[in-house]
Amino acid sequence: MPFSLDKAAASYDVIVIGSGLGGLTSAKRLSYCGYKVLLLEFHHQLGGLATWFKRNGHIFDISLHGFPYGMVKTCKKYWTKEITESIVQLKNIVFDNPQFSLKTTFDRIDFTALLNKKFKIPQPVIDRFFATVAGMNFYDDQTMTTRELFEEFFPGRTDVHRLLMEPITYANGSTLDDPAITYGIVFSNFMNKGVFTFEGGTDKLIRLMTEDLERNGVMICTNAKVDRIVVEKGKVRGVEVNGRVITAPAVVSNSGITNTIYDLAGREAFTSDFLEQADAIRVNNSSCQVYIGLKKDADIEDRGDLLFTSSAPVFDSAELLDMQTHSKTFSVYYPKTRPGHDRYAIVASMNSRYEDWNRLSPVAYESEKQALIARTLIDLNRYFPGVNDKIDWLEAATPKTFNRYTLHTHGTSFGTKFEGLAVSRSIFKEVPGLFHVGSVGIIMSGWLGAINYGVIVANDVDSYIRSI
């Protein structure tokens, strides 16, 4: 069980601010390296955006929609056997839009067959496309956009572009105009073996991670909002939290990168060259979600685990972000998701912009939320006819909700665009002892990206502490 802040000591080797999957993983790795670690979380629950909430006997997962198979190796190496063994495949991924309807396991073998037989793409083109995306590295040339990549291999085939892009847009908020490498890396990760989930739900994952951290001696404090990172003589000295300074030679911020620079460390801690880079960071978009709980005795047919649905004529990144978007995913949580918890829940997710919701008056905001729920139910009835009568809980979240719970700039649910990665990776060269971990650069995003980035940053921290 996490402690309250008054139990924390006066100094640590490392202080981690924020308990998203990146922060939790950095804390784990650094405690494994033998450091005395303090983890501070402002919320009462750990996990950051890897979170859940309970209503009326339901448990709703916020960001458990599907991750690549690489999660198995990552959890085996950096977390525990029990966590690794809870990872299971989601075999039914559904696409339904005016251009095509299909069901897939979302892996290279099945996609190759689909592209060849259903979309009539010649085999050599498919092979060359897969070889090209699989060979992409984050340090490669970034001038080519995903749109250009698709046009090169599948010119004019908006249906193929949609098949390839739509799921990745929901996975990391990227668009056709982002660097092709960000697309290629994430898409290849999924194509390896398909889409996987965590059996038992987000609450189980975070419980197991918390227990593992406690076994490793990490001091965890919740309801502890850090007011600022204390920088003295150009170096990190610690953090100020609830009016108290706790010292440490290294601080890992799992707050957003923009929050870390502007709100926690403050502009005065950085050089103008670095600030110029930081000011150019574009935070990614946010999300809207509708949470749908079914009555205790109700059930629905298995129509797929993850449904990418749209009634828009073609894939269009701007359409997906519109408040009135006709595109959404349904994550369907059958009783198998949480063995023993015999309930059905559905989470509809849409990409969305903070500004669109933030500018509304309180009355308009409420009515837009209700309209969002109504539109979602109309779409849901296409897949589960008559589902309305089975529902006993309906609730919506907007970018403002994401902002309230994560404090992220503009409620971003996917971190930053590509340029955020270089700033995040180099912040400790600018202010010795200050590190950042969290969703950045599109590729270091999602559950797998966040955990792996936690390991990468822990390596930087270990190297730094040993050098001072």
Add this chain to the structure above:
Amino acid sequence: MTRDAIKDLVLEIIKDIDEDADFEALQADQPLRDQLDLDSMDFLDIVMELRKRHKLQIPEEDYPQLASLDSCVNYLEPLLKNA
């Protein structure tokens, strides 16, 4: 540390990372990455383990020197001569 001891050290670290790693047919002059299905995260683990066990600081620009077993030994030999 002798060249053989360094070789054993690297293989021991890889074994810790991936208990299923099979060294039977490993060719020392060929990339470890292709032969043992190692990814960039695995190389980071090797670097972190070397730092933990032998206080070695390997800068990021030197990571390519760890590509094959032979190149690992060549790179680590002068760094571990007193270990």
